[in-house]
Amino acid sequence: MTDSEYSVRMEKDGEGIDRPFVSPAVIRRLPRYFRYLRELLREGKTRISSAELSDRMQVTASQIRQDLNCFGGFGQQGYGYNVSYLYSKISDLLGVSMGLHAIIIGAGDLGRALVRSTMFEKRGVDIIAMFDVDPDLIGKEFGGAKIYDMKDLEDFCDSNVVDMAVLTLPKEKAEEEAARLLSLGVTGFWNFTGKELIYAPDEAVVENVHLGDSLMSLNYELCRQMSEKSKKSSKETE
Amino acid sequence: MTDSEYSVRMEKDGEGIDRPFVSPAVIRRLPRYFRYLRELLREGKTRISSAELSDRMQVTASQIRQDLNCFGGFGQQGYGYNVSYLYSKISDLLGVSMGLHAIIIGAGDLGRALVRSTMFEKRGVDIIAMFDVDPDLIGKEFGGAKIYDMKDLEDFCDSNVVDMAVLTLPKEKAEEEAARLLSLGVTGFWNFTGKELIYAPDEAVVENVHLGDSLMSLNYELCRQMSEKSKKSSKETE
DNA sequence: TAGATTGTTAATCGATTAACAATC
DNA sequence: TAGATTGTTAATCGATTAACAATC
Numbered sequence: 001m002t003d004s005e006y007s008v009r010m011e012k013d014g015e016g017i018d019r020p021f022v023s024p025a026v027i028r029r030l031p032r033y034f035r036y037l038r039e040l041l042r043e044g045k046t047r048i049s050s051a052e053l054s055d056r057m058q059v060t061a062s063q064i065r066q067d068l069n070c071f072g073g074f075g076q077q078g079y080g081y082n083v084s085y086l087y088s089k090i091s092d093l094l095g096v097s098m099g100l101h102a103i104i105i106g107a108g109d110l111g112r113a114l115v116r117s118t119m120f121e122k123r124g125v126d127i128i129a130m131f132d133v134d135p136d137l138i139g140k141e142f143g144g145a146k147i148y149d150m151k152d153l154e155d156f157c158d159s160n161v162v163d164m165a166v167l168t169l170p171k172e173k174a175e176e177e178a179a180r181l182l183s184l185g186v187t188g189f190w191n192f193t194g195k196e197l198i199y200a201p202d203e204a205v206v207e208n209v210h211l212g213d214s215l216m217s218l219n220y221e222l223c224r225q226m227s228e229k230s231k232k233s234s235k236e237t238e
Numbered sequence: 239m240t241d242s243e244y245s246v247r248m249e250k251d252g253e254g255i256d257r258p259f260v261s262p263a264v265i266r267r268l269p270r271y272f273r274y275l276r277e278l279l280r281e282g283k284t285r286i287s288s289a290e291l292s293d294r295m296q297v298t299a300s301q302i303r304q305d306l307n308c309f310g311g312f313g314q315q316g317y318g319y320n321v322s323y324l325y326s327k328i329s330d331l332l333g334v335s336m337g338l339h340a341i342i343i344g345a346g347d348l349g350r351a352l353v354r355s356t357m358f359e360k361r362g363v364d365i366i367a368m369f370d371v372d373p374d375l376i377g378k379e380f381g382g383a384k385i386y387d388m389k390d391l392e393d394f395c396d397s398n399v400v401d402m403a404v405l406t407l408p409k410e411k412a413e414e415e416a417a418r419l420l421s422l423g424v425t426g427f428w429n430f431t432g433k434e435l436i437y438a439p440d441e442a443v444v445e446n447v448h449l450g451d452s453l454m455s456l457n458y459e460l461c462r463q464m465s466e467k468s469k470k471s472s473k474e475t476e
Numbered sequence: 477t478a479g480a481t482t483g484t485t486a487a488t489c490g491a492t493t494a495a496c497a498a499t500c
Numbered sequence: 501t502a503g504a505t506t507g508t509t510a511a512t513c514g515a516t517t518a519a520c521a522a523t524c
Contacts, residue, residue: 019462025491027458031451035432049505058436061505062493069507077506078500094454095461109354113347119450123457164460188460190453194273198296205463207456209449212357213269215428216332218445219361220265222401222426223333224257225443263515287481299481300517307483315482316524 017092022070029067030090032057037087049080096124101161102190105177106169107132107140107147110192114166115143128160150177157184164188171195178204255330260308267305268328270295275325287318334362339399340428343415344407345370345378345385348430352404353381366398388415395422402426409433416442 036057040048054061068074068081074089075081091097102120104111107130114120120127130147132138138149148156156162165181167174167189174193181189182204189206191197197206274295278286292299306312306319312327313319329335340358342349345368352358358365368385370376376387386394394400403419405412405427412431419427420442427444429435435444 017461017465019458019465023491028451028455030458031448031454034454035448035451051505060493062495063491065506066492066508073507075506076500077498078504080505093458095457098457098461100457100460109347109351113351114449116347119453123450123454125453125457163464164456187463188456190456201459202463205456205459207452207459209452210269210273211447212361213266213273214445214447215357215363216269216272216361217266218402218426218428218443219333219336219338219363220257220268220331221439221443221445222338223255223336225425225440226401227255227257261515289481298517300519301515303482304484304516311483313482314524315522316480318481 018071019093020070026067026070029059030094033064033067034087034090034094034096037083037090040083041087045083047080048083048086050075053081091124094123098124100125100163100188101128102126102164102166102188103128103156103162103186104130104145104166104168105150105181106130106167107134107137107142108168111166111168112142114168115145117143125164127166128162129156131156153180154184157181157186162186164190166190166192168192256309257331258308264305264308267297268332271302271305272325272328272332272334275321275328278321279325283321285318286321286324288313291319329362332361336362338363338401338426339366340364340402340404340426341366341394341400341424342368342383342404342406343388343419344368344405345372345375345380346406349404349406350380352406353383355381363402365404366400367394369394391418392422395419395424400424402428405429405431407431 036053050061050064053064057064065075068086071089071093074086102125104115104127111130111132115127115130127143127145130142130145131150131153132147133150137147140147162181162185165178165186165188167178169177171193172195174191174195174197178189178191178197182199187204189197189204191206191208192211194210194212196208197204199206274291288299288302291302295302303313306324309327309331312324340363342353342365349368349370353365353368365381365383368380368383369388369391370385371388375385378385400419400423403416403424403426405416407415409431410433412429412433412435416427416429416435420437425442427435427442429444429446430449432448432450434446435442437444
């Protein structure tokens with residue numbers, strides 16, 4: 001994408017939203033606020049105080065106020081926060097109305113599960129295509145996204161705006177294909193391959209997902225809980 | 239599971255592994271060490287220093303030594319760490335050889351993608367069954383796991399050891415079914431439903447996974463990167 | 477022994493919480 | 501105005517990094 005194309009994109013609705021540098025800890029909490037606010041909205045609540053939200057979310061009211069203030073004064077003294085206003089502000093920060101375009105690399109089980117879910121739609125991300133090397137899959141369609149031949153990646157990226165690639169291909173090819181995508185101007189990577197991608201922040205933005213790591217930390221706590229119980233029960237037997 | 243069954247389980251190979259209380263920040267890094275050590279093992283490396291591992295993993299050597307020391311002295315002054323020894327120690331901590339038994343609740347796209355992956359096998363977790371309410375799915379088999387009727391959950395849990403439930407069912411039913419499982423003695427939950435489950439630590443161990451949150455923080459950084467680029471380019475045009 | 481590298485303590489840094497003045 | 505609740509500063513807490521003595 002050229003600079004002038006960027007400008008067009010920005011004018012759409014990204015312009016005017018100031019995304020200051022804020023600690024990653026805070027950024028990672030924004031999506032959770034987003035979820036809880038949507039729930040409040042669904043419940044028809046129009047206003048909420050940091051104290052009440054604190055109760056629901058199991059975080060301190062202080063942290064909520066601190067977090068939200070990183071981006072400006074979204075609340076009002078004596079009143080609290082207006083749910084729909086706060087929701088729209090956080091949506092904007094998270095680029096929900098940016099209409100980001102994504103492609104999925106790899107149409108295996110995970111790629112298909114993702115494209116069929118409501119995940120992207122809910123967050124304003126458009127899956128405009130999938131890519132695979134398997135001739136049996138190429139041409140098929142899942143969740144409204146057509147599967148293209150990996151060979152056609154260059155052509156596709158030349159004639160379409162692609163903001164982000166979801167990597168669900170085998171980890172052995174992860175680095176190679178990420179480099180290929182980067183050279184085609186794709187700078188966002190949601191990486192499920194298990195091979196950690198590391199780029200400089202001005203080069204590309206990478207979110208490495210490791211589901212296995214999540215499972216293993218559950219394992220640790222579960223084993224710990226079990227040994228504690230067995231300790232306790234052996235004490236009782238004494 | 240009764241207390242005596244716990245003891246049997248513990249004697250298998252969980253016994254003797256001390257899992258002290260360590261800050262969650264450290265625990266969450268263990269799986270990453272596990273992955274990098276496995277890679278070193280595959281490369282045939284027999285020893286590694288904290289400095290060299292630091293290089294690979296992009297964390298400080300100090301942190302590595304600090305982390306590993308929470309669980310005991312796994313290294314040796316003047317030498318470093320023995321890769322296979324360290325790997326086995328971390329595997330033990332993470333319960334890889336415990337042979338934990340898991341069931342998957344919900345045989346939809348995600349449940350099937352998970353069961354077909356090598357994720358569980360690599361980490362020593364056995365998927366012993368899947369459950370669903372869809373008559374078209376009940377009786378079928380995916381990735382070696384048979385799909386049972388949700389109605390048979392009680393029977394199944396009575397006659398099988400179930401350490402953990404992987405929740406991939408619709409979020410509306412998450413709380414209800416988690417409570418049901420808990421009453422059947424299942425205390426570990428790997429929760430993909432999007433409905434956050436909150437239990438006291440001695441009641442159940444829950445790992446809430448929110449893939450959408452991960453996508454949204456990528457979104458934030460991507461949008462930020464874009465606005466920075468457009469700022470730069472508009473400056474150049476001035 | 478000399479060199480290397482851990483284990484561990486102390487110093488620094490960052491993030492969270494508490495407190496309260498500002499203000500709606 | 502009085503009451504409520506934010507925005508914001510200051511205090512606390514925890515996690516990371518640096519430094520170095522212990523020791524292989």
